[in-house]
Amino acid sequence: MACVGGYLLTNQVMVVGSYWSFYGGNTFGVTLIPMLLGVAMLFWNGRSVFGWLLTAVGALFILAGVIANMHIYFHPASLFNTIVMLVLLVGGLSLIARAVLSNRSET
Numbered sequence: 001m002a003c004v005g006g007y008l009l010t011n012q013v014m015v016v017g018s019y020w021s022f023y024g025g026n027t028f029g030v031t032l033i034p035m036l037l038g039v040a041m042l043f044w045n046g047r048s049v050f051g052w053l054l055t056a057v058g059a060l061f062i063l064a065g066v067i068a069n070m071h072i073y074f075h076p077a078s079l080f081n082t083i084v085m086l087v088l089l090v091g092g093l094s095l096i097a098r099a100v101l102s103n104r105s106e107t
Helices: 002-011 028-044 049-068 079-106
Strands: 013-017 070-074
Touching (some): 002 079, 049 070
Antiparallel strands (some): 013 070
């Protein structure tokens, strides 16, 4: 039940990316600079702590920018379909929780 409800619910969701904006439009290249400098430092000296730090911070900055520029939309659905999806999801999760908690109390 939980799997079917989760599938139906996530099937109604659309995730859309938008243009990258970092203090202005079309500045994605600026966010690559710390990571590229870190990678260059690692090619020069693979044990450079500062190079690893720059690479990791640059990659996290890019990942955060991608996540921040995502928009999530719920496709229009009838009330009946939405209720069916939510009842299947919540009912299935409740059955899973009951099964896990009953096994925990027996041991």
